[in-house]
Amino acid sequence: MLPTTEFALLRRIATEQSVNRAPSLVAAVVRDGAIVWSGARGLVDGTPPDTGTQYRLGSITKSLVAAVVLRLRDEGRLDLNDPIDKHVPGTAFGGVTIAQLLAHTSGLTSESPGSWWERSEGGPWADLEASLATGAAKHRPGRRFHYSNVGYGVLGELVARARGTGWLDALRTEVLGPLGMTRTTDHPDGRHARGWAVHPFADVVLPEPAPDAGAMAPAGQLWSCADDLARWTAFVGGDTGEVLHPDTVAEMREVATVDDGDAWTAGYGLGLQLVRTGGRRLAGHTGSMPGFLACSMIDPATGTGALAFANTTSGVAILTLVLDLIAIADEQEPALPREWRPADIDPALLPLTGLWHWGPAPFHLRVLANGWLDLTPATGPGRASRFRPTGDDEWLGLDGYYAGETLRVHRDAEGEPHHLDLATFVFTRAPYDPSAPIPGGVDEGGWR
Template sequence: MLPTTELVLLRRIATEQATGRAPSLAAAVVRDGEIVWSGARGYVGDTAPDRTTQYRIGSITKSIVAAVVMRLRDEGKLDLGDPLDKHVPGTSFGGTTIAQLLSHTSGLTSESPGAWWERSPGGSWTELSAGLTAEEIKHRPGRRFHYSNVGYGTLGELVARLRGTTWLDAVRDEILTPLGMNRTTDRPEGRHATGYAVHPFADVLLPEPAHDAGAMAPAGQLWSCVDDLARWTAFVGGRTGDVLSPDTVAEMREVATIDDGDTWNAGYGLGLQLVRVNGKRLAGHTGSMPGFLACSLIDPATQTGAVAFANTTSGIGILSVAADLIAIADDYEPPLPAEWRPAPVAEGLLELTGLWHWGPTPYHLRALPDGWLDLTPANGAGRASRFRPLDEDRWLGLDGYYAGETLTVHRVSDGTPAYLDLATFIFTRTPYDPAAPVPGGVDESGWRA
């Protein structure tokens, strides 16, 4: 990036590292799938951390586990509406759905029973599930957002059973290896940061433990580095390779639940945190484990993202750092829109374009690449949606009110488009065309003064 931009980015992390008293802080900006800036402050051993230095990423692990669950869904091996009992029978919360576990709306307790799992060696799934009695269901499933690490321990067991392997092997084989995330591991390998607690009233450190979390590991076990987490950040933004379809990752980014309040500033999708910061709607996840903080965020609209790591238990506003890096990059060097170029229109699509009316309300129907359609109110306000083709004369709604609904073109005997049927709403070339099957009919006297 430009030297001025790089200085502002470096100053942001330098200020955070100094005021937050972090032993080290490493960060990067990602744009269009590539690292365009990286920087670090502090030390790991005797030198500054680099882009391959490992830090523990905590709950970012959850998003990666969620991606495997979505692969299982796309393969038809489960449905997000399935109750847990269908795949992992015998728990006290078997009626909870897979979607509720993914979105932290299952009502399950936040932490596993017994000693705090983040600082204690973990046990087996049998031991964990035995402790999850009815008393550990804190809310009616679906009632509200209640962050549950236990829920992701459960999803790890689900993955293991449906894949016939460990959750870790499934994650490694299906996500990490295909994305080239070869420095993302369950235990530190090679050069890595030590996790520390910083004394609140003195500039001294206390090493934090880093145990294997056992059955709770899918909630926060993984370690990663700047290079690898940048690849994951690009994935969340829609650069999914062959791991998942962009449509599926877009579904993961949809708001499933929001925080308390009149307007949402933070929410959760299917394994992804969602936040509104600096006027942007960002997707990703934060992570914290004793001695470590991490964050991966991206603005899908601008394709600018950021990653940040610190090896301290507290004191660093890790989400604010990542969000600010995105804002700085986009403010100082806003991405240019893609060049417009003429593109071929699918056969028969051009005759559908133009003015249509729902009752007296005019709409514009435009042709998009790949046979898609865009339906927008002529005044720009109201129900709008894009549609992708299903088969001849049928399209599936992708956005807003019409998401999931079918748009069907009806034609007269010579093949000319006569009217559109969209979820029983009839769109005609002229307002209330009496020749079309307008619900309730059209007054025979027609329009009058």
Template sequence: MLPSTEFALLRRIATEQSLGRAPSLVAGVVRDGELVWSGARGFVGDAAPDNDTQYRLGSITKSLVAALVMRLRDEGKLDLNDQVDKHLPGTSLGDRTIAQLLAHTGGLTSESPGSWWERSEGEGWGELAAGLTPEQLKHRAGRRFHYSNPGYGVLGEVVARLRGSSWLDALRTEILVPLGMSRTSPQPEGKHAEGWAVHPFADVLLPEPAPDAGAMAPAGQLWSTLDDLARWTAFVGGHTGEVLHPDTVAEMREVATVDDGDAWTAGYGLGFQLARVGGRRLAGHTGSMPGFLACTMTDPATGTGALFLANTTAGVTPMGTTVDLISIADEHEPKLPAPWRPSPVPAGLLALTGLWHWGPMPFHLRLLPGGWVNLAPVTGNGRASRFRPLDEAGDTWLGLDGYYAGETLRVARDAEGNPHHLDLATFIFTRTPYDPTAPIPGGVDEAGWRGR
């Protein structure tokens, strides 16, 4: 990036490390799938941290576990509406579904029963399952967002049962190796930062423990580096390689639940935290474990993301710093729009474009890159949606967003093969308002349009 941009980014993290009194921190900016800037402040032992220094990720681990679950879904090995008991018989989770555990709407307790799991040696799945009694169900399923660490312990066990291996082995094989995240591990390996608590009233440190979390490990066990987390940040933004289809990652970024404010600012998808800040809609996750704070967020609209890792229990603001890094990058170096180029149109598709009417209301159907189309009212917002083709003839289309998400649009043709009308979830669109030659529900008055 430009020297002026790099200095602004460095100043932001230098201020955070100094005012927050963090022993060390590293941060980076990702743009269009690549790490374009990184910086570090403080010390790890006698040396400065670098892009290969491991820090604990905390709850960012949950997003990686969610990706494993979505791979199982895409392979048909589970359905997101499956009840947990279908895959883990004998639990007390009742009708809680996989999707609800992913989005923290299953009503399960926030912390595992017993000693605080983040500072205690972990137990096995049997002990965790036995502790999840009916009393640990704090809310009706689907009622509200209630963050649940044990919920991801349960999801880790679901992965293990369906893969026939530990969730960690599945993670290495299916995500870490394909994405090149060779320095992400359940325990620190090689150069790493020690976890510290900083005294609130004096500049002294206390070491924090880092025990193995056992069955709770899927909620926050992993350690990683700036370089590895940058690859994951790119993944969240849609640069998914062969790990998941970009459409699946986009589905994970969709809002499943939001806060209860008048206008939502924080939400959760299928394994990703969501935030609306300064007109941006961000996706990623924060992480905290005793001695460590972390964050990775990305703005899919601009292709810019940022990440932050620090070895302190409190004092710094991972989310605030990460959002600021994204804003600084985009404000100092806004992306130029791609140059417009003409592109070939699939045969017969051009005939679909132009003016259509739903009753008396005019709509425009326009072509989009990649052979998609957009159907939207001529004026106002209304019911606008994008569609992608489901067949080569271009006669069946799937709604991708808006009111018609998931609905089917069908093209009816006349005897010459020309588009005559559109059938969209029982709504009939015609070239002229209420075309009497089309199958308008309820029919069209034989006298037609009149002046009074």
């Protein structure tokens, strides 16, 4: 990036590391699937960390586990509305759904009963399940957002049973390997930062433990580095490779629950945290474990993302730091618009384009790449949506009011488009065309 931008980014992380006393801190800005800037402050074993130095991901692990769950859904192995009892039978909370577990609306307790799991050696699934036999439900399922580390322990067991292997093996095979995230592991491997607690009233540090969390590991076990997390940041923004369809990742970014229904600033999707600030809508996840803080966020609208790691239990405002890095990059060096180029469009779709009317309201229909359609009001606000082809003369709504609804093209005797049927609404070339099957009919006297 430009020297002025790089200095502004470096100054931001230098201020964070110094003021909030982090033993070390490494950060990066991501665009077009790659790191375009990285910086570090502090020391790891006597030298500055780099983009290959491992730190703990903490709860960013949850997003990776969620990707495997969505792969199972896309394969038809499960439905997000399935009760967990269908796939992991016998629990005391079998009625909660997979979607509720993904979005932290299951009502399950936030932490596993017993010793603080993040600092304790974890046991197998049977031990976790037994500890949840009574008192696991803190809220009615679906009632509210209640962050549940336990819920992701349950999802890890779901993945293990669905794949017939451990959740980590499934993650390595289906996500980490295909994305090239070779430095993301369950325990430190190679150069890594040690986790520290910084004394609140003196400039001294205390080492933090890093035990294996056992059945709770899917909630926050993994270690990673900036190089790997940059690839994951791009994935969340839509650069999904062959791991998931971009539509599925867009679904993960949809709001399932928010902190305030009137003017929300923080929310949660399917395994992803959501932030709304300064006109932006970002997705990613924060992470914390004893001795570590981490964060990855991206703005899908601009394609700019950022990430940061610090090896301190608390103090560093890790989310604010990452949001500031994204803002600095986009304010000082806005991403250029993609070059316009003619699209490869089936000429047979061109007769669909142009002006259509829902009753007296005019709409424009455009053909997009890959045979998608875009329906928007000709003037002012209204029900706009994009549609993906699903068969001959059929498209599926992707967003807005018509998300999930089917648009069908009806043709005349010559095979020309005559009218559109969209969720029972009939669109015609002329307002209330009497030759179309307008519900309720058209007055024989016509317009007057």
